[in-house]
Amino acid sequence: MVPLTLGAEWVLMAGDTKQSCPVLKSTIARSALRLYSSGGSLYGRLQAAGVMERSLVMQYRMHPVLREFPSNTFYGGRLVEDPQHMPAMDLPKLGGMVWPRPGYPVAFFDLAGRQERGSLDARVPQSWRNEEEASVALRLMLLVGSDPAVASIAILTPYTAQCSTINSLLEGEEAQTLFAQHRARGIFYASACRAYTVDGYQGQE
Incomplete structure (x- = not known):
């Protein structure tokens, strides 16, 4: 933002x-910045103010099926893949588990777990x-x-406490024993x- 204050053309x-x-x-602060009435993000506000823009629509990270939702929901269906860098289309074979919808690398698992405040890390006591x-x-x-x-x-989670909980589980003796046993049997790579x-x-994608 410094150039904006120094007379850049x-x-x-x-x-x-x-x-x-x-x-x-x-x-x-929210009222002063009018974040929720004029575009939200910095670039959204600049766009709403009429600043010239050019959209980059080529994406390199997502499977085409995953790309469909953000493209259609937020970007008017304009996102496309680079044909030279198409992601692998074959879905991994998950130890006998069948993907709910063949060809779509998405599966939802619904469980009634107990949400708790707090963390194994004392620095984030208010996280879930x-x-x-x-x-x-x-x-x-x-x-x-x-x-x-x-x-x-x-494994991605929006909560710091859950991240700490999962990593503690993965690093624990029980999980490490499971990993070692599965690797020894040739069923974990x-x-x-x-x-x-x-x-x-x-x-890091």
Whole structure:
């Protein structure tokens, strides 16, 4: 933002006009910045003010099926894949588990776990965690890792406390014994398994 204060004639900024608003607890700050009435994010507000923009529609990260939802919901169906960098279309074979919809790499598992405030990490006492979900995540990890093509597995969660809970479970003696037993039997191949917060994982795709 410094060039804007020094009389720059041209400023090139890169960002996403559809990104979420900053999280502000102060109602005074939200009112002053008009975050929720004029576009939300910085780039959204600039777009609403008529600043010239150019959209980049080529994406390199998502399976085409996963791309469909954000493209159609937020970007008017304009996102496309680079034909030179198309992701693998074959879904991993998950130890006998059948994908709910063949060809779609998405599966939802509904469970009535108990949400708790607090964390194994004293620095984040107000975050949420769910030990039953963490246990299910471990079992799903064993399924996903049963495919020889899967070298690493990342579990993403929006909550710091849940991230800490899952990693403590993965690093525990019981989970490590399970991993060792499955590897010895030739039914687990992933060498790197870890949980991350959504924010913490950005850029590592």
